[in-house]
Amino acid sequence: MAAWFALANGFEPLAIVLGAATIHELGHYLILLLFGAKISGLRLSALGAVLETDSTRLSYGKELTAVLAGPGANLLCALGLTAFGSGRWTVFAGANFILCAFNLLPIRSLDGGRALYLVASWFAGPPAGEAAVRWTGAIFSLGLTAFLGYVMWRSGGSLWLFPAAAAACGAALSGITGRNV
């Protein structure tokens, strides 16, 4: 994936994206470390990296903080670069902001989905959380699939988006069917 992305867009955007992703994961990592949760590994998927962690012992509030720490780190970074970069770091600030916004989409495999699950579970119980993330996730995944497909179609290329579109489509299907696709 990274190689494809680099091939399609050059190494500079790859470095920018990886930099923003590192900041994102660092955000998660630091908060998890603060809460004393164990991190068992890092798994890469079409929609990004996933920190595998033993978060079962974390309270809803703490886990929510840890989940939101990734996008939060990106947002802070973007804010910092905008405030102190005096216009020089717009590319990296933009990448951070996009990563933050993308990860906040309420789709199960993304931070937004997890956050939605946690909030709904916190207030209405895990079944409600499950239902909320399933259906919201399905709708947003469908939207994301359509959007990525549209971008590829309209730009007549950008095929490196295809794995993400396929993953979003898979997420939509699993939301609709209720099974893992």
Next chain:
Amino acid sequence: MTSRQAGRRMRKFTSHTSKNGPRPNSTQKTIRPRKKNESLQPGELRRLMQLVICGSLFVVLVAVKLLLPAKMEKFNDELSAALRKNMDIQEVFSAVGRAFGGQTNGTIEDVYQAVFHPKQEEETGKDNKEDGAVKTPEPIKMQEHAALDVLHSYRRAAETAGTKDEASEPTEAGAATPSEPEETAVPTDASTLAYIQYSEENLPDTVSMEQAILGFAYETPLTGVLTSNFGYREHPIEGEERFHYGVDLAAETGTEIDCFADGSVTAVGESSSYGRYCIVSHESGYSTLYAHCSRVTVSSGTQVARGEKIAEVGSTGMSTGPHLHFELHKDGLYLNPIYYVSVS
């Protein structure tokens, strides 16, 4: 045949065992395959199906490649064009970053431009991405070689003939540094020559060499030195032979660029290849593009009149010196603007 037999035998055996219950010893040997068969059912059958589908796809593709090589070649070209064509991701980030920093001015357009390379970026011969000529990539790709052969033979013939004036036109367009063109470049000569050079076969589908009757009043955006004509040329920076979708008129930086005809400004933007540019839509589906400007003095959405100043000459974007890159479009088709501009 054998599998069917085996299947039958196993089925038979299944019913047999279900009636009589599992038997030890004597039937043990035959029970084993049944167990195997059962474990095949859930996961492995699916995998087997996947294998069959993949295998069939492979066979079909090989068959298509062998039986319809031209179609496959076309598909291949389309696919590789799609693979090469990408949004300007850095520009997207940059525009979002600027928007984030509060500079909302024009950033939406920038994002749109960067993601979709809307019309204007597709049409450029100066474009650094291969998508310059790819509104319909396949015919261009296939025709390019033919077109280049024609051009090369034409040039060779022209060089050996030693007819200075005629030879200077096409080679001038192909020269690596187009900043010093011949003063004798007469538009009508250039256009006639271009018209002769390009037959229907070697032109990109999106290009027309015909002189259209515009049906409205127009005037030259500026009077400059023609440094690069409409047509195939060796790219001054990238060195490749590419189609140049407009004319280049060299003029001093800051020279006023006037609007070609009455219309409305539909896009003002900046791209790596065009530099600062703007597009004006005119009546009857015509539009004009002005690129490499040092600054654009109108904003998107404003109505402009013929002769009104809309920009100033510059060398922004992929450019080797101050000039105006001028394009004329009609309904997505690139027309040769040489008929409508005056050169000094």
